[in-house]
Amino acid sequence: MAYKLWYWPSIQGRGEFVRLALEGAEIAYEDCARGVGEEGLMTDLNDRTGRTPFAPPYLELDGLVIAQVANILMYLGERHGLAPSNMADRLWLNQLQLTIADLVAEVHNVHHPVAMMDYYDDQKPEAERAAKQFREERMPKYFGHFEDAAQANPGDWLIDHKWTYADTSLFQVIEGLRYMFPKRMKTLEPDYPTLIRIHDQVAELPGIKAYFKSDRRLAFNTDGIFRAYPELDAE
Numbered sequence: 385m386a387y388k389l390w391y392w393p394s395i396q397g398r399g400e401f402v403r404l405a406l407e408g409a410e411i412a413y414e415d416c417a418r419g420v421g422e423e424g425l426m427t428d429l430n431d432r433t434g435r436t437p438f439a440p441p442y443l444e445l446d447g448l449v450i451a452q453v454a455n456i457l458m459y460l461g462e463r464h465g466l467a468p469s470n471m472a473d474r475l476w477l478n479q480l481q482l483t484i485a486d487l488v489a490e491v492h493n494v495h496h497p498v499a500m501m502d503y504y505d506d507q508k509p510e511a512e513r514a515a516k517q518f519r520e521e522r523m524p525k526y527f528g529h530f531e532d533a534a535q536a537n538p539g540d541w542l543i544d545h546k547w548t549y550a551d552t553s554l555f556q557v558i559e560g561l562r563y564m565f566p567k568r569m570k571t572l573e574p575d576y577p578t579l580i581r582i583h584d585q586v587a588e589l590p591g592i593k594a595y596f597k598s599d600r601r602l603a604f605n606t607d608g609i610f611r612a613y614p615e616l617d618a619e
């Protein structure tokens with residue numbers, strides 16, 4: 385039976401980290417809100433009782449409902465061999481994924497530095513200040529951490545000799561930041577050759593290639609997490 389993935393239908397957002405792992409591994413899933421729309425998603429979420437998700441994305445199969453990107457990916461990793469099997473490696477992988485989640489939250493705070501529910505237009509001067517610090521200090525710090533992690537692994541991937549959900553997530557971070565900060569990425573990328581190599585390897589996975597050719601992969605837009613506001617970019 386196919387998984388049911390619940391996420392906002394018109395953006396890549398955090399749901400994309402789950403989609404990429406599913407697509408890369410060619411695991412069947414239904415992207416439910418693409419059928420029933422935002423209202424259907426809200427109805428599904430609001431009608432749930434008991435152990436409910438706080439927010440999308442969440443994944444459902446056989447009565448099990450899992451939320452939080454890193455938690456969903458940990459489940460998929462263990463269930464479908466997208467993660468190593470020993471405890472130390474599983475914890476390391478989860479640690480990398482949680483650090484990616486921290487990075488994603490900071491990316492969102494760049495265009496919403498003051499108030500999450502207000503428009504970007506209402507917090508532009510603060511966003512400019514946040515973007516400068518993010519570009520100049522946070523991006524190199526995160527990239528350096530992931531580059532060191534990848535270089536410490538004897539295999540071709542972030543961990544192990546086979547791709548895991550952290551590799552597809554890292555791919556999405558690079559794709560998203562290229563869309564959001566094209567000028568900054570151009571100057572930074574040469575310093576992180578291992579990350580770029582892993583990105584390129586993910587792009588060549590058969591499941592990912594098929595996904596990119598399909599209409600399931602939405603384009604980035606300025607409603608998602610990675611937003612291209614040219615005034616926030618610089619070398």
Ligand SMILES: N[C@@H](CCC(=O)N[C@@H](CS)C(=O)NCC(=O)O)C(=O)O
Nearest residue numbers: 397398439440441451452453454485
């Ligand atoms: N830490 C959660 C964050 C989930 C989240 O913030 N989801 C967003 C969309 S990307 C949302 O719909 N939030 C609604 C809300 O926070 O009220 C995760 O990684 O899944």
